Amino acid sequence: MPSINSLSILNPLEERILASVSSAARHVAVVGDGDGRLARAIREKLGAGARLFVVEHRVGLHKYLGDFDDVEADPWRVEAFATEAQRHGLFDLLIFYGLHEYWRGQFRRFQQLLELSKPKGTLWVTFVNSSALRYLEKELPPLRLAADALAAPSRFWSRVDYASWIACGAMLNTCIESVWGLFDHASFQYCENPTKAQMAEWEIRGVKVQARTPVEIVHWGAAYVGIQMVVQPDPRLDDVAQAMGGVAFNPHLFQSLVDPFPEVGNEESALAWAETELRTLRASRDSLRPSQLIEFMLGLVDESESVRDVLVLGAGWGRDVYFLKKARPLWNCTGVELSKELISIGSVLCHEEGIRVEPFSLGDKLPFADKSFDVILSFGFMSKLYDQAALPLVKELLRVGRKQIYQLEDSRGPEEAPKLKLNSLPSIYAQFERGAEPKPVLIQGKNSGFIFYKVTI
Numbered sequence: 539m540p541s542i543n544s545l546s547i548l549n550p551l552e553e554r555i556l557a558s559v560s561s562a563a564r565h566v567a568v569v570g571d572g573d574g575r576l577a578r579a580i581r582e583k584l585g586a587g588a589r590l591f592v593v594e595h596r597v598g599l600h601k602y603l604g605d606f607d608d609v610e611a612d613p614w615r616v617e618a619f620a621t622e623a624q625r626h627g628l629f630d631l632l633i634f635y636g637l638h639e640y641w642r643g644q645f646r647r648f649q650q651l652l653e654l655s656k657p658k659g660t661l662w663v664t665f666v667n668s669s670a671l672r673y674l675e676k677e678l679p680p681l682r683l684a685a686d687a688l689a690a691p692s693r694f695w696s697r698v699d700y701a702s703w704i705a706c707g708a709m710l711n712t713c714i715e716s717v718w719g720l721f722d723h724a725s726f727q728y729c730e731n732p733t734k735a736q737m738a739e740w741e742i743r744g745v746k747v748q749a750r751t752p753v754e755i756v757h758w759g760a761a762y763v764g765i766q767m768v769v770q771p772d773p774r775l776d777d778v779a780q781a782m783g784g785v786a787f788n789p790h791l792f793q794s795l796v797d798p799f800p801e802v803g804n805e806e807s808a809l810a811w812a813e814t815e816l817r818t819l820r821a822s823r824d825s826l827r828p829s830q831l832i833e834f835m836l837g838l839v840d841e842s843e844s845v846r847d848v849l850v851l852g853a854g855w856g857r858d859v860y861f862l863k864k865a866r867p868l869w870n871c872t873g874v875e876l877s878k879e880l881i882s883i884g885s886v887l888c889h890e891e892g893i894r895v896e897p898f899s900l901g902d903k904l905p906f907a908d909k910s911f912d913v914i915l916s917f918g919f920m921s922k923l924y925d926q927a928a929l930p931l932v933k934e935l936l937r938v939g940r941k942q943i944y945q946l947e948d949s950r951g952p953e954e955a956p957k958l959k960l961n962s963l964p965s966i967y968a969q970f971e972r973g974a975e976p977k978p979v980l981i982q983g984k985n986s987g988f989i990f991y992k993v994t995i
Contacts (some may be wrong), residue, residue: 551764552576554718555633555662558766563660567622569593569613570635573602580631591619595640613640614647619654628656632769637665638698646806646810654709655769661712664764667719669699669757700756700763709814712767752763783823810884812855819860820887826909831917831946832861836984837943838990847869849911849938852919855884856895862915863893872911874898902929906938914938916945918988920963932966936995943993945980967993 548556556579559566563584568577574592581590588963592603593610603609610618613634623629632655655661700717707714755762839845844867853859863871873895875881879897888895896905901925912936920928933942947963969973972993979988 545903548579551664551718551720551762555664555766556580556583558660558662558716559631559658560660562586564625564939565589565591565626565629566631566633567591567593567619567629568633568635570595570637570640571633572596572636573599574606576633576635577606591622591626591629593618612645616647616650620653623654623732627797629654629659630656631660631662633660633664635660635664637663638668638941641698643808645808645814646832647813649710649810652712652769657769660715661767661769662764663703663767664718664762665698665703667700667760667763670759670761700760700765700843703763703765707765707767709818710958711770713770714770715766717766718980719756720762721755721759739770760842760857800811808877809879809883812880815857816855816884816887819857832858833983835915835917835944835946836862836865838992840942844914846871847911847913847940847942849874849906849914851914851916851935852876853895855880855887856893857884858915858917859893859895860887860891872896872906873906876900901930903939904934910938912939912941914943916943916947918947920945921947928962929966929969932963933970935968936972939995941995943991943995945974945993946993947989947991948993 552575555576559580561584564587566577566580566584566588568580568590570573571577571592571594575592577590577592580589588846590606591608591610592606593613594600594603594612595613597611600609600611608622612618632651652661661949700719704714707973754843777980812906845866848862850859850862850871850873853875854877855875856873859871859873863869871893873893875895875897876899878897881897884895898904920931923931945963964976972995974993975990976989976991979990
C-alpha cells in the first residue's frame with residue numbers, strides 16, 4: 539500500500555517529468571522512486587492500458603509498492619529489464635530518479651538498458667549535482683553516524699555532475715531535450731534575467747567562481763539536476779557534435795577535464811567507456827582536436843621542437859597518446875598502462891596511427907632501455923598512487939628518461955581517490971637528488987585544484 543507519510547503532491551521536478559510523459563506511452567520504467575509517488579502519477583495519467591515497471595533499490599520501501607506488479611530491487615539487473623521488454627514491448631520512457639544513490643559506475647549496463655528503449659524514446663536522469671556539492675557540503679549536516687560522514691557527508695554520494703552527463707549523453711546515442719535545475723539564489727537570479735553584463739558569482743573555499751553561460755550556471759549553481767534526453771537509434775555526426783559542443787573552456791570546468799565521466803568504478807564499466815570513446819573517435823577522427831589538457835601540457839614542455847621520444851603514464855587505451863601524436867606529428871609517442879584489457883581495446887587504432895601502449899605493473903621495471911625518452915608526461919596518474927608505489931615508479935622514470943618529467947597532479951582531496959600526498963612527490967624526488975617544486979595551477983588567477991611538477995633528469 540502507499541506510504542501514509544508520502545506527500546500528496548509532486549515536487550517541482552516530478553511535476554516536470556510528469557508533464558513530459560507522452561499520452562501515447564504504454565511502457566514505462568521508473569527507477570529509484572522511493573514509495574512510488576511519481577510512478578502512480580504517471581499511471582494515473584496514462585490510464586489502465588499502460589504498464590509501469592518499478593525498480594527500487596531500498597528494499598525497505600517495497601512494502602509501500604504493493605499496488606505494482608513485479609517490483610525489482612536491483613537497478614542494474616539487465617535481465618529483469620530485458621524480460622519486461624520481451625513481455626510488454628520496448629520502453630517508451632526510462633526514468634532514473636536520484637541516480638547518485640545507486641550509481642557505482644555501471645556504464646556498460648546503463649548502455650544495455652538504453653538498448654531496451656524504443657527509437658526516439660525518452661530518458662530522464664536526475665541526481666544531486668556533485669559540482670554544486672563542493673560548494674554546499676560545508677552547509678550540510680552529518681547524514682550518517684560515521685566519522686567520515688561527520689567530516690564530509692557528501693562522500694557517500696557518487697560523483698555525478700551535470701557537465702559530465704551532458705558529454706556522456708552524446709556518446710550514448712541520445713540528445714538533450716531539456717534540463718531542470720534546483721538553483722541556489724545567485725544562479726536563480728541570473729536565470730530570471732540573464733544579461734551580458736550580469737554574472738552569477740559564488741565563493742567556494744576562498745576561490746571565487748563566476749559563471750556566464752547556462753552550462754556553468756547549472757554546473758555550479760544547481761544542487762539537484764534533472765536531464766531529459768531522447769534516445770536516438772542512429773544519430774547523425776553533426777547531432778553528436780552539437781550535443782557535445784557549446785561549452786567554452788574555462789577554469790571552472792578544468793577539473794572535470796582530467797577524469798572520464800561519469801565515474802566508472804569497476805573494470806567492466808571502464809572497458810565499456812573506453813569502447814564508447816573509440817566508437818566516437820572513429821566516427822569523427824578528422825574533426826576532433828586535442829583536449830584542453832593536452833594543449834595545456836604542450837604549452838609547458840620546454841624546447842618542444844627538439845623533442846622526439848615521449849612517454850605517457852597511465853595511457854589507458856591510448857587516447858592521450860593519440861592526441862599528442864596528432865598535435866606533434868614528429869614525436870614518437872608511447873604509453874604505458876596497468877590494464878591489459880584497456881590496451882587490447884585500443885590496439886587496432888593505435889596500430890593504424892603508428893603509436894603504441896605497453897603494459898606494466900607497479901613495482902616492476904618499465905619495458906624500456908635506459909634513456910629512452912626525451913620527455914615523460916603524467917596526466918594525474920600519480921595522484922592515485924600511495925607513496926610505496928610511487929617510489930619505485932619514480933626510480934624507473936629517472937632511468938628511462940633523458941630530459942624532463944612533466945606531471946599535472948590532482949590535489950582535490952582524499953575523498954576523490956587514494957591520493958599521493960601533496961608534499962610526497964618532492965620528498966620522493968629528493969631521495970634521488972632531483973628537485974620537484976609543486977606549483978599550483980592558476981587559471982585567470984584562480985586555483986584550479988591541480989599541482990604542476992617539472993623535474994629535470
